[in-house]
Amino acid sequence: MASIGLWNIAREQPDLTAVVDPDGRQVTYAELAAAADRYGRGFQAMGLEPGDAVVLLLPNGIDLVSVYFGAFQTGLYVVMANWHLVGAEVAYLIEDSGAKAFIAHERFAETATDALARTDVRGFAVGDLPGFEPLSSLGAGETGRPDVRTAGSPMLYTSGTTGRPKGVRRPLTGADPDDVPVAATWFFGIFGLAPFDGHVHVCGSPLYHTAVLNFVANSVQLGHTAVLMDRWRPEEMLRLIEKYHVTHSHMVPTQFHRLLDLPAEAREKYDVSSLRCMIHGAAPCPNEVKRRMLDWWGPVVVEYYAATEGGGTTIMADEWLRKPGSVGRPWPNSVVKVLDDAGEEVPSGTTGLVYMRMGTSSFQYHKDEEKTKAARVGDLFTLGDIGYMDEDGYLYLCDRKADMIISGGVNIYPAEIENELAVHPKVADVAVFGVPNPDWGEEIxxxxxxxxxAAPSEALTEELLSFAAGRLAKFKLPRSIDYVDELPRDPNGKLYKRKLRDPYWADRDRAI
Incomplete structure (x- = not known):
């Protein structure tokens, strides 16, 4: 039986394609393993030891995957920097994580050079960047596996609703990096994704996102070719699905929306019959959008709810059709509970804060004991999401506690309103939040x-409000609608609602 794990596959099936670069270049397992070995030896030649950290500011591509596996096999923490950060923010990641190396791409020259100037870290660059050494010099002339080999880990930084982001740092396991963690095969097994089996993964989201990185790394470890996109475009994804016989991916609802916006002739032009499991999470998906994707792609659209910190739920397509709107039941070995403000479990059908735990695993927010404590009740933690469990143990999410609107003492969940407005044909994107109201506290x-x-107008506002009135209770209807050219979302679809909401409250505060 064929072995799994990057280096085992490289030994047994060296010519198997591991990664398809965005430029179309196909990289074999032997080539990927050799590059990872070279970078791993380069890190050790610099004096990096297990438990040290490196920061990556790289676009999707073979360089990122090679450096990641090079750092992983030498026991390093890998911090993935969001491309949209400015220099000071990347410098914070470098300093806070204690990184000993910073690898950047010339595409992000302004941010990278500013970050390097603010720190004393050693920098390596893909392309020409002042102050950086060429990435090709890292481990140049080195051959063979690194001398010290032990499994490292991603160190993911939460987006942070207040203050600066916090790193989620798990203790290193001390495992052999050639041994694929049981959790990886178990997690993919939830979705029916077995090792090899002709699987091909397409990655259309930035690898600085937790789940996106995990899906690509696990795909490679399990013998699934990973096809990388640099910038996601809906029709290009369909083309890649047909060309490489893609079987699975990790997606977000924003991508579903844009795929459905394609003209019918474009949607019907490509053969997507190879798809087996298209997994989505990270943001709420309007029910009608999901139904349309199921109608198009068939019962391959699978949803999950999970956290960087650990634990989660899954719901398969057939279950979702019976339980529309649910994000599923807890994974095996995962505990999910809904608690009230006193930390007591609430009855089914009653809303509260969603708490979870994955097995006996633990984590801490790096250098922030208070945040770690604030997110916990016993051995459970919360992301701040409000939801409820039905009588069959299926979890439904209402909204984030921080986004909930309280108007006249009534709790209103913006996500419900967004899901209804999002399906109107003249709405490309929508955000709903509370703004000050002198009588009610907040209004929608x-x-x-x-x-x-479609163009902004009073007529459009009346049309949207009339549409919403047929689908929502009167107290849930927006009092007003503003229009923008673009909502502040990151490439993975996450909405930065504070950027929209804060100016309204700042105006109120100035008036007081």
């Missing part, structure tokens, strides 16, 4: 990006 505001061909 909607901000809409009109679909192509």
């Amino acid at each position: 505001k909607a901000v809409v990006r009109p679909a192509e061909g």
Whole structure:
């Protein structure tokens, strides 16, 4: 039986394609393993030891995957920097994580050079960057496996609703990096993704996201070719699915929306019959959008709810059709509970804060004991999401506690309103939040990006409010609608609602 694990596959099936670069270049397992060995030896030649950290500011591509596996096999923590950060923010990641090396791409020259100037870390670059050494010099002339080999780990930084982001740092396991963690095969097994089996993964989201990185790394470890996209475009994804016979991916609802916005002839042009499991999470998906994807792609659209910190739920397509709107039941070995403000479990059908735990695993927010404590009740932790369990143990999410609107003492969940407005054909994107109201405390505001061909107007506002009135109770209807050219989302679809909401509250504060 064929062995799993990057280096084992490289030994037994050296010519098997591991990664397809965005430029179309196919990289074999032997080539990927050799590059990872070279970088791993380079890190050790610099004096890096297990438990040290490196920061990566790289676009999706073979360089990122090679450096990641090089750091992973030498026991390093790998911090993935968001491309959209500015220099000071990347410098914070370098300093906070204690990174000993910083690897950047010339595409992000302004941010990378500014970050390097603010720190004393050693920098390596893909392309030409002042102050950086060429990445090709890292481990140049080195051959063979690194002398010290032990499993490292990603060190992911939470986006942080307040203050600076916090690193989630797990203790290193001391495992042999050639041994694929049981958790990886177990997690993919939830979705029916077995090792090898002709699987091909397409990655259309930035690898600085936790789940995206995990899906690509696990795919490679399990003998699944990973096809990388540099910038996601809906029709290009369909082309890649057909060309490489893609079987699975990790997606977000924003991508579903854009795929559905393609003209019918474009959607029907490509053969997507190879798809087996298209997994989505990271943001709420409107029910009607999901139904349309199921109608198009068939019962391959699978949803999960999980956290960087550990634990989660899954719901398969057939279950979702019976339980529309649910994010599923807890994974095996995962505990999910809904608790009230006193930390007591609430009855089924009653809303509260969602708490979870994965086995006996533990984590801490790096250098932030208070945040770690604040997110916990006993051995459970919360992301701040509000939800409820039904009588069959299926979890439904209402919204984030921080986004909940309290108007006249009534709790209102913006996500419910967003899901209804999002399916109107003249709405390309929408955000709903609370703004000050002198009598009610808060009132509901909607901000809409009109679909192509629709223009902001009083008539459009009346049309949208009338549409919502047929689908929502009166107390849930927006009092006003503003229009923007673009909502502040990251490439993985996460909405930075504070950027929209804060100016309204700042105006109120100035007036007081």
